[in-house]
Amino acid sequence: MTNTQQLKTDVLVVGGGTAGTMAAIKAKQANPEAEVLILEKANIRRSGAIAMGMDGVNTAVIPGNSTPEQYVREITIANDGILNQKAVYQTGKLGYEVIQELDSWGVKFQKDTYGNYDLKQVHRVGKYVLPMPEGKDLKKILTRQVKRHKAKVTNRVMATRVMVKDGRAIGAVGFDVRNGDFVVIQAKAVILCTGACGRLGLPESGYLYGTYENPTNAGDGYSMAYHAGAELTNIECFQINPLIKDYNGPACAYVASPFGAYTANAEGHRFVSCDYWSGQMMLEIWKELNSGKGPIQLKMTHLDEDTISEIESILWSNERPSRERFHESRGENYRTHGVEMHISEIGLCSGHSASGVWVNEKGETTVPGLYAAGDMASVPHNYMIGAFVFGRLAGTNAIEYVRDVEHLEPDIDWLAAEKARIYKPMQNPDGIPHTQVEYKLRRIVNDYLQPPKNTYKMDIALNKFINYHDTLDLMGAKDPHELMRCMEVHFIRDCAEMAARASLYRKESRWGLYHYRIDYPEKNNQEWFCHVNLKKEDNNMTLFKRPVEPYIVDVNLEKEVYDVKVTSK
């Protein structure tokens, strides 16, 4: 017999990572009387993309160095013109305040001898990278602020669906991943901050959890927003990153390139002019690897001892500190070896590319009372500062929204059906293990959806993903922990179907490798200068074009083309 826990709050934040902790803090700052609850399937002290901190800010717009207008311009060009500039502008405008507030909480950013923020250039144009060599305790600091602001936290509960009534979000349901309790939370507003879909493609190592993203981020929010009726956008603009081969983490060029490191082919020659991650850069990497001039490497061997030691001290303590033991076990050293780089598995993540739940410049989705922020909310190239900015916007705007609404009782039949859906694998403990079901699903993603994309392969993929509902029904779970993984496979399947349908719908190529179609190899602004959005309508996945919002910063995209190819080698 399953216990049911019933909770009630004004604002519910699902996911306590970068965006979620900030959303809760800002909601409480806006109205200390309001009840704010963070629901987290891990523990907010060490959860999300920055569980082990971050080594730098990639999108810092600091007065005296750059302006929000310049930032919007650079991201407009990098994202081939498809974006809501008003949303990107927020990251440029509010990022500085976020950095100052984090600074006041004890987060350490690199400063020069005059005490000014010490910005570095990694982007094609402009200085936006602010190193954080001591950024390892970011999550501990945020956790302390969540407590100080008296936001409530429920750890180890995973949400599975947003509850919707009368067309608005009224809470969420899920279960305790340790004791198995069914959890129903009524809320006046829900903020989804569940991160990327990092377990979409399968890493070449074959290890399910050896992903670039924190593998807890399985596309939960993409799936929950979809089932709540919200629009998603740019899903065909996959996340694909240049990573340390096998280790599958960043090398990290953003740290090392300001010191003079660069990406080179096996002959030691540069083939990209800029190490800022973009689809265009990834296409050059893909071509280089297929030209016979691979493997490619991040080259540091030409740097002096002091510089290499400094790079190492940053890389071994932040973000993915186990890089050190990975290199050590292979007898590799930055003084003597280039770091072999490879192309990551595909994922969905607007923090790096542009795929996510549609949000406007207030963090609102298309469903009233439902907000999204962070890697799952579609604000292109938004990175960590963008997650903080949109967490902040969603938190403050949700508080404003809940003033005028009341709690609504969830529908009893809907709750019973969702409960039955969740616990089905527990009724069948000897069913097929989630590991096998997930492995097969993600192998299909690799085989048929990984760029270069073509119609025949994607048609096969789509068909397999649709039929995979039957396979999900065969899964068995022996305990609540296994049940968590089973329900994550449901999220991954939803994301895979969205990725296939959106990729088939946009009949052109755009964003370099992210949406490179063999059968439509050129960019076609005439027909496709628009978003491809999708939503659930009458239980069907419907796709449609959504016009790009009018620009607030003029960019001539005919003249300004993002090109990082090095032609003379």
Place this chain on the structure above:
Amino acid sequence: MALTTQRVDVPVIVDESKCLEKCNACIEVCPLDVLVKNPETGKAYMKYDECWFCLPCEKECPTNAITVQIPFLLR
């Protein structure tokens, strides 16, 4: 369904001589929730092979009882 149990090399190694029975530090911080206590010994161990080799367990262990290896397939 017919099932079998396969042996796997897991990345998180716990030195039982150092692991404290009353401490849950590693279990509480693991993002993937893969560590549990052996009810008979009170010592922590890696029950589920789902590791991101992210290291909070190792860093937060008060007695340095934990060593995280890179998972065998990636090593």
